[in-house]
Amino acid sequence: MVGHRLRRQFYCFLFHNPVLQDELFATSYMVKPRVLCGIRTLFFVYCFTVLTSNLIVNIVHGAGWNWAAYFTTLTYFGITLYYGVAAFTTMRFLKKQLWAAQQRAEAIDEVRTPDSGMQLVDVETKQTEESQRVYVVPSVAHQLALASQWLLYETFTCYAPLVTLIYWVLLFPTQSDMLDVPLDQWMGISMHAINCLFMITEVLCSKIPYRWSHFSAVVVFLAMYLGLAYFMVAVYGFYVYPFFESRYFGGYIALLCLLIVNIVAIVWVVMLMVHRLRDIVLPRWLMRRQRATFF
Known part of the structure; x- marks a missing residue:
């Protein structure tokens, strides 16, 4: 009975959700779908190149599984995956x-x-x-692709400012000597600065909405990452970030984690307001532009 109800709710979410439509995920207020597809494809290739280069460098230096435990790496993987899915859905929309x-x-x-x-x-x-x-009738795979793009978009646009803020405020002052090599500089700037540029571009160009109810998913992902960070400590004796070690904050790690959650909540509220403003201002601007072109 419970399984049938869950399947029914899942089916209703995929096929009767007014948000899961191609027009919201494959069109833009600012540019045409072809241009949007080109932008997303270009960003996907760039992010994939950065991620692959980072992986190769860490393999050469013998980083092992430590490479995959960094929050920056995981979020950048999410950005790459988002642009891959977004480029695919946009191409499919153009084909249709x-x-x-x-x-x-x-x-x-x-x-x-x-x-x-x-x-x-x-x-x-x-x-x-x-x-x-x-x-x-859209297939289940297509609707799942749109739902995945929606979830990846919200986490990507919420985590990107967090990664940039924590890196340049807490980590860069103590690790600036690690960016002496041009390759490391390029990867560091790409993963800790250009990610916000990608975020701003996508927010302005897309029509994907934000939802209050999805903030719980962002908090769940943060909790899962916290578990991964201390799993690395328990198994490998390795602290992913120095501020996770108790001697740096005198045992106030819980307060630090709560502070990070509060920062994410503030970013989420700001992004929610930005999206509401975008969905009001840009359609009006587009309508005025069309009227000016017509007359």
Whole structure:
């Protein structure tokens, strides 16, 4: 009974959720879908290159599993995965648009009268019937891709400022000598500064919304990472970050973790307000631009 109810709720979330639509995940207020697809693909290639380079460097230096335990690495992996999924969904949306345009063109050709060859007969009715005929029910995999993109987007845009803030305020003053090599400088700036640039670009270009209820997922991921950090201490005797060690803060690690959660909550509220403002201002700006172009 419980399993049936959960499956029903999961099905309703995927197929009856007004947010899980291609238009919200594959279109933009600022640019056309083709441009958005190009931006996301370019960012995916860049992030994948940075992540691969970081992995190779850590393998060469014998970092082992320690490389995968850093919060920066995990969040950057999430950014890379997000842009991969986003590029895929945008490409699929463009392909579906192209296919629908071809179907409409064929429908227009079919309603031409044989006498004149150019006069259209009841085009609106025919196009409506054709649009209903070519509608394809989205698959479970497609809806899961949109849901994954939504979750990755919210965590990516929330964690990116946190990573940048903690690194440049707490870690960089004591680890600045580690960025003497140009390759390390490029990777460090890419993972701790350019990630925020990607975040700002995606927030401005996308239509993906924020939801209050999803903040719990962000906190759960933070708790899971805290468990991973102390798992590394218990198994390998390795502190991922020095501020997790009790001697640095006199045993007030719990207060530090609570402070980090509060910072994430503040970032979440700010991002929520930014998204609400974006969804109000940008459509009005787009409407004014269209009117100015029309007149």
